Amino acid sequence: MKAPPEIPERLRALIGQGTDAIETPVLVVDLDAANRNQQRMTEFAAKHRLRLRPHAKMHKSAEFGRLQLQAGAAGLCVQTVGEAEALAAGGINDLFITNQVVSVAKLRRVAALAHQLKARGGQLAIAVDSFEGVERLAQAMQLTNAVIDVFVEVDIGQGRCGVAPGEAALQLARLIARRSASLRFAGLQAYHGGAQHLRSVAERRAAITAAAERLDDTRRLLVAGELPPAVITGAGTGTFAHEAASGLWTEIQPGSFLFMDADYLRNERDAAQPQFEPALFVKSQVISVGEGRAVCDAGHKSHAIDSGLPLVHALPGQAPLAFANGGDEHGVLTLADGGTLPALGDTVWLIPGHCDPTVNLHDHLVVVRGGVAAGRVEAVVAVDARGAW
Amino acid sequence: MKAPPEIPERLRALIGQGTDAIETPVLVVDLDAANRNQQRMTEFAAKHRLRLRPHAKMHKSAEFGRLQLQAGAAGLCVQTVGEAEALAAGGINDLFITNQVVSVAKLRRVAALAHQLKARGGQLAIAVDSFEGVERLAQAMQLTNAVIDVFVEVDIGQGRCGVAPGEAALQLARLIARRSASLRFAGLQAYHGGAQHLRSVAERRAAITAAAERLDDTRRLLVAGELPPAVITGAGTGTFAHEAASGLWTEIQPGSFLFMDADYLRNERDAAQPQFEPALFVKSQVISVGEGRAVCDAGHKSHAIDSGLPLVHALPGQAPLAFANGGDEHGVLTLADGGTLPALGDTVWLIPGHCDPTVNLHDHLVVVRGGVAAGRVEAVVAVDARGAW
DSSP states (O other): OOOOOOOOHHHHHTTTSSSGGSSSEEEEEHHHHHHHHHHHHHHHHHTOOEOOOOTTTTOOOOOHHHHHHTOOOOEEEEHHHHHHHHHHTTTOOOEEEOSSSOHHHHHHHHHHHHHHHHHHHHHHEEOOSHHHHHHHHHHHHOOOOEEEEEEBBBOOOSSSSSTTHHHHHHHHHHHHHHTTTTEEEEEOOOOGGGGTOSSHHHHHHHHHHHHHHHHHHHHHHHHHHOOOSSSSOOOOOTHHHHHHHOOSEEEEOOOOGGOOOOOHHHHHOOSSOOOOOOOEEEEEEEEEEEEEEEESSSOOTTSHHHHHHHOEEETTOOOOOOEEEOOSOOOEEESSSSOOOOOOTTTTEOOOHOOOOOHHSEEEEEEEOOOOOEEEEEEEEEEEETTTT | OOOOOOOOHHHHHTTBBBGGGSSSSSEEHHHHHHHHHHHHHHHHOOOOOOTEOTTTTTTTOHHHHHHHHHOOOEEEEEESSSHHHHHHHHOEEEEEEOOOOOOHHHHHHHHHHHHHHHHOOEEEEEEESSHHHHHHHHHGGGSSSSEEEEEBBBBBSSSSSSSOTTTHHHHHHHHHHHOOEEEEEEEEEEOGGGGGOOSSSHHHHHHHHHHHHHHHHHHHHHTTTOOOOOOEEOOOOOTHHHHHHHHHSSSSSGGGGOOOOHHHHOOOOOOSSOOOOOOEEEEEEEEETTTTTEEEETTTTTSTTOOOEEEOOOOOOOOOHHHHHHHHSSSSHHHHHHHOOOOOOOOOEEEEEEEHHHHHHEEEEEHHHHHHHHEEEEEEEOOTTTOOO
């Protein structure tokens, strides 16, 4: 439905050039850093015998999805039907829509996608949290002989989507199991978004420990009801070490770790989880210099600010800079600790506060090797699922 | 350079249908309301003998640009070279880049665009705030025999781009006037972004009064230096009545008034300025209902939150709802004042906090007549300059 954005010649011409040739404000991925982040997560999952299904709502790109599958991921998560369609069009075969879909028109698209993925030997999964949602899904799935994996979403503390833990989850699982041969009860979707950005390790551990207790009660109820959940899936970049430690989750679905954003870097680091490094940068340029300030061409149309402002990535020899929001197209830079302001025309690299909505602002990612300052452009990757609903 | 987004068949098929057929989360423009807003602004400008050059960084669409030109606008403002290129490709001939451009590669694009617009009988203008910026622009303009209008940007209080008022502005105007026959000193760019969202009329008046004093000193200096500014341009939706009252500005460049966002609606209304009405909405759907809450499918990937959360547009008979941010893809709705929560599958219309970056999240605007609740889809308009830098 949504055609992937074509790579304009102006961007394609960058391939093989040094990073100084990249225009601004453009989103740049340090591929070496991203590969190291993926490797660390792959090793963590293997060590804890967890299936890894990274959340592609972060990068929205079939290219990075393939990189993750090649590194051992079992499949990918997405958050919207449009994201699933865009990644399927890009060749990804195993997708889980970790969200509620109740629109009849969208559920028809879900059924069509389940059909298409089945024909390719793949599999589609989706979350539900209401009887009505199951009923509508079952009706749409009459359009196909494919079977969709259906996860009961349980609200383990976030207070957003999901049924209450316990009896409500069992009832929903029973409906899925008996309603239609096109629906297969696959397990529990249990994600605590609110815990990801709690600053201290102790707070995050406490939130996931409490969530795990509620979840374990629900699991026991399902086992007693002869509907044992084959998969319990959830967790994000902020907490996955705690979900792993609980022994309850069988699959983790972090997304941000691959590019790693400034807001996660502000969390107290958890010794139990691997250390990730920033791999996503906005390249910006100083376009104006005033009294005590330099103004760059990156405002909140180039990076999302829902989880705080970007950090300035200081290169060796550069003075640390503070970034203030200058509106849609500007950032205002001041000296954080003495030294010299950058000059007109200079490059300033920013680490966005939040990867997912930042990537969603851009049609393309410029992928470099050898670091952002002195490296070379390796590829230009389309953000296939940008703005796809 | 950036190809305008094609209208997918799924959206094109909406034309002529009722608004209930529109999927979610999609951006919808109430064309009747937008036309009334434009009419009010056109009348205001005519009454105050001001030239109106609306800022197209808000709608980023050639279609709405044409609507504004047909309603009497003298041309359009844009904020990036890519926006100028995209609107020129859509047939707009008179464009002013109200921002600093110092990248050599971008300045070559500026020169090429000036050339192209001249061939079509149009005109390109740009702002500068440094000697170096003038020098680089002059070098790039050697590529063409076109003349570009150059405005000296003066910092009248925002503390972002712009030279200090006074002598610095005169020196820059002198350099423009003598540097190259391809550069024409056109006047002063004097915009006070920081004043737009001051909540009270008194604060906004005080900010623009102080700005006008600094600007008038600069104007006198230019007159004395035999470089009288032919045009003094600036102002936004929050303050334009004060710029008009000063008698100093000759052109105003508001953008948001056309669609009118929730944040401007939070300002104390100024009796001196026309009343604008919301014309931009996110159509969203309730996808989950929990204890005391309904969750809709519009998060901050569907609307910008830099200027506050969206308001819920209550239709007759609907209980007032409070909107809390539920992350990238979710909004959490609670009852603001008793009544009944919307049910699963229900439509909820949101008024975004800030138009410009909200439009920038979407590839298309679904344009309706007869109101968002009961109207019909008139057209689907591409956001031509989305993400264009």
